[in-house]
Ligand SMILES: N[C@@H](CCSC[C@H]1O[C@@H](n2cnc3c(=O)[nH]cnc32)[C@H](O)[C@@H]1O)C(=O)O
């Protein structure tokens with residue numbers, strides 16, 4: 227048995243109290259085996275956490291990690307124009323090597339900002355899965371389906387690919403990779419494909435994940451055509467099960483909020499993306515009060531433009547208050563839950579809490595920073611003041627992914643170099 231001890235830190239417990247203790251990790255099982263004083267003697271390796279806050283690893287509930295290659299490629303446009311005029315044409319020119327290079331760049335950034343698990347919708351999934359296996363994070367991956375603008379055969383093929391990828395990669399990387407069936411949204415995928423494939427996804431035992439109610443433009447066509455709200459339509463299509471999860475849920479009405487709560491379907495809130503694309507403000511406080519499980523996600527780096535969940539936490543708190551017109555809405559405690567355990571629950575993972583028997587997925591924050599001083603309330607600091615650069619160590623499944631700000635599973639210089647080359651070649655191909 228090989229044991230890792232994280233020593234002398236302040237440990238953020240599931241009840242959000244903070245205690246001084248060591249954390250002992252069984253590297254073989256990838257689980258936390260003890261939390262308490264003086265555990266260093268039981269370990270064959272230690273990670274110093276003096277003057278540091280030990281938290282669960284952050285769980286990025288909705289991402290398109292390979293879009294890191296398109297960071298800054300197109301900004302300052304609303305969703306529909308941004309996708310149709312810029313992003314989709316560029317994505318049409320991406321090779322599997324480009325996706326791999328973009329994924330590695332995004333994974334590097336995520337490890338450096340303390341993220342240990344994420345859900346991701348994209349294409350060329352075998353390349354992304356391979357990068358995830360190397361990088362050492364946990365992920366729920368899926369092939370995103372778009373059928374609008376495609377002929378019947380191509381559309382059906384896209385949906386079938388999503389199902390097959392979900393079947394093939396579930397349980398990959400020693401179980402660190404799980405999957406989902408991922409229609410892009412309720413307006414970009416025709417109902418005939420949902421009718422045909424959602425039952426197959428259910429039979430394969432994988433959840434369904436999609437963008438929902440992100441903009442008004444996604445709501446109106448469904449209401450006009452079907453006479454029901456988008457999430458009522460999703461329920462009719464069998465896409466509102468407890469294991470399913472939707473990204474955004476910005477423009478949801480009271481009926482839809484109740485529907486989500488009753489169904490037990492989780493929501494991934496993506497505040498930065500919603501602000502940048504001016505999509506709107508999700509009613510997060512109302513969702514929480516209704517009993518909906520809410521996680522947090524960065525969305526892709528082209529609509530954020532970084533993959534820092536600590537930024538997302540602060541944005542969620544700020545935007546939640548503005549949306550509710552109430553400074554007590556979406557408080558720091560709720561945000562820290564959304565950043566960790568709730569996000570994990572939404573995407574169907576066990577991580578997100580520091581307790582014996584839980585997966586050893588954690589991040590260690592350096593508290594010796596002016597912006598984290600004085601330590602009146604570390605839950606407040608995590609939500610409002612901590613930044614990606616404060617993360618010292620990242621551990622996932624009992625393995626050290628980053629030690630003292632040095633990523634051990636990826637070669638940082640090489641990953642950046644590859645991404646630079648791929649991005650330059652892509653621009654030359656797309657823009658001439
Ligand atoms: N197979 C599809 C690709 C879908 S992957 C998922 C898609 O979501 C897109 N995307 C990224 N961010 C957002 C967002 O905020 N809302 C909706 N779509 C997004 C992303 O660019 C990518 O094209 C095809 O043939 O086009």
Ligand SMILES: [Zn+2]
Pocket residue numbers: 288289290437473525526
């Ligand atoms: Zn998205």
